[in-house]
Amino acid sequence: MKGNGTQPFAAERFSMVESQLRQRGIRDERLLAAMSKVPRHEFVSRQNWNEAYADHPIPIAEKQTTSQPYMIAAMVQAAEIKPEDRVLEIGAGSGYQTALLAELASQVFAVERYVSLAEAAQKTLERLGYRNAKIVTGDGSLGLPEAAPFDAIIVSAAAPRIPQALMDQLAVGGRLLIPVGEADQQVLQLVQRQADGSTTVRTLEGCRFVPLIGEQGF
Secondary structure, eight states: OOOOOOSSHHHHHHHHHIIIIGGGOOOOOOOOOOOSOOOOGSSSSSSGGGGTSSSSSSSTTTTTTTTOOOHHHHHHHHOOOOOOOEEEEEOTTTHHHHHHHHHHHEEEEEEEEEEHHHHHHHHHHHHOOOOOOEEESGGGGGOOOOOOOOEEEEEEEEBSSOOOHHHHHHEEEEEEEEEEEEEEEEEEEEEEEEEEOOEEEEEEEEEEOOOOOSSTOO
């Protein structure tokens, strides 16, 4: 069972989708519908509710952030999530993107470094009715090999290079989205696993994320 959405801030969600996403080239209608439905304000502190649908990242606990809506949409759109897909998210944070992925895919696994964030995000997801998403605590740079392979992997933190562990966990035809570069500036890269087992890498756009801390991160 997936989330039912809520009515508060419905106008703000509509405005976010139309002005921040559709007008900037986000065309995946399933994704736009999910972002119209998922209550982003439920994933941030009440003191930030008035900013929940604004065009910028929002601070959360542990000195982390939930990403700008457009950047989330750009990554998820590039991942081409299908209803039957199994998806891995690295850096669950508040759980907002996890909820979006749960709307789009059959099963979502997410790895979060901070226990407090993982527990809070899982509680929010369960309260909102998402039963196909599971958040675990661990080193996201190593992925989640026990649940691999994945049709899509989305990394919400920047790495100095593409972690080999994540590439190894891609299914044939799988897509990996990850910010790669220096700690203060990166480019979003799309890795795709081909039928012969090889991978291709394409650079999409500039971005800025918190660093991926771990064995194959910073």
